[in-house]
Amino acid sequence: ALSSSISVTPNQVGTGQQITVTMNVSNTGGTQANNVTPSALTVNTTGTASAVLASGPIPPSANIPAGSSQNFTWTYTCNPGPNGGTVSFTGNASGTDAITLNPVSSPVTTSNVVTVETPATLVSSIIATPSIVNSGGVIIMTMTVQNTGQADALNVAPSALITAGGGTAVLKLGPIPTSANIPGLSSRMFTWRYTARDVGDITFSGNASGTDEHSGNPVSSLVTISNTVTIE
Numbered sequence: 194a195l196s197s198s199i200s201v202t203p204n205q206v207g208t209g210q211q212i213t214v215t216m217n218v219s220n221t222g223g224t225q226a227n228n229v230t231p232s233a234l235t236v237n238t239t240g241t242a243s244a245v246l247a248s249g250p251i252p253p254s255a256n257i258p259a260g261s262s263q264n265f266t267w268t269y270t271c272n273p274g275p276n277g278g279t280v281s282f283t284g285n286a287s288g289t290d291a292i293t294l295n296p297v298s299s300p301v302t303t304s305n306v307v308t309v310e311t312p313a314t315l316v317s318s319i320i321a322t323p324s325i326v327n328s329g330g331v332i333i334m335t336m337t338v339q340n341t342g343q344a345d346a347l348n349v350a351p352s353a354l355i356t357a358g359g360g361t362a363v364l365k366l367g368p369i370p371t372s373a374n375i376p377g378l379s380s381r382m383f384t385w386r387y388t389a390r391d392v393g394d395i396t397f398s399g400n401a402s403g404t405d406e407h408s409g410n411p412v413s414s415l416v417t418i419s420n421t422v423t424i425e
Contacts, residue, residue: 194222195229195257195297197286199304206271207310207407208343214269218286218299219262229288230254231265234235240278241257242309244269257288273309277343278328281306310343313405317414319354319397321422326389327423328367332362338401343377348413349403351383359393360424363368375403389424396421 197218206212214234220226231250238244249267257263271280287298306308314337321332334354340346350372356362367385375381400411 195286195288195299197224197284197299197302199282199302200285201282201304201307203307204305205308205310205407207405208312209270210275210407211268211270212244212307213224214267214282214304215332216248216250216265216286217262218257218265220257220259220425223259224293225259225291226257227291229257229286232284232287234267236269237281237283237284237303239276241274242278243272243274244280244309245272250255271307271309273311273343275311276310276350277311279306279308279316307362310312310407311404311407312342312410313340313344313346313377314342314413315339315346315375315401315403316341317351317399317401317415318417319399319419321397321419323421323422324420325425326387328392330389332387332389332422334367334397334419336368336383336399336401337380338375338383339380340375340377342405344412345377345406346375346403347406348372349375349381349401351401352399354385354397354399356395356397358395358421359391360389360395360422361391361393362387362395362424364390392424394421394423400424406415
């Protein structure tokens with residue numbers, strides 16, 4: 194009497210990452226089941242996610258004594274496509290009763306769902322306020338960093354801001370915070386405080402960098418330039 198269950202780990206992956214599918218087959222009867230073989234797994238997907246077989250099943254078949262169980266494993270490589278999605282797996286196992294030689298099969302079951310996320314992607318913008326300030330006044334710089342991917346961007350830190358123009362300003366505080374994790378499809382603000390010094394126009398430029406939670410690859414936003422501040 195065969196029963197089976199399917200589990201997949203990990204339950205969240207990114208581009209090109211592999212998952213392990215495990216089918217546990219139990220023989221709850223009183224007779225050994227011979228040549229128990231897992232079926233080819235059906236891959237169920239949503240969105241643009243996909244999973245391609247890399248290896249398995251291991252072992253391809255096994256005898257399962259009465260009251261015992263056997264694990265069969267596969268490895269799949271996942272890809273989120275442009276929009277990400279989920280994958281799960283459906284299958285069962287079949288063998289032969291050692292005494293009667295009758296075929297025996299487990300019911301078809303479906304695994305847990307794995308989320309396949311698009312890579313972390315950073316986009317940043319910088320705003321300076323106010324646009325007109327007296328020498329000795331305060332300029333507040335705000336960098337908004339968006340993660341337009343689904344995977345979290347870890348340890349995102351803004352670069353040092355570079356100034357340009359005839360005016361000058363002195364950094365007094367920042368950035369606050371110095372770094373932050375930005376979940377997928379979320380944003381975070383970083384702020385600086387400058388003191389305006391020499392008269393003239395001034396702009397600030399910079400970007401932000403972090404790490405994709407799944408791949409560990411570095412991710413960075415493009416360098417952007419703030420609006421112009423006039424120091425009078």
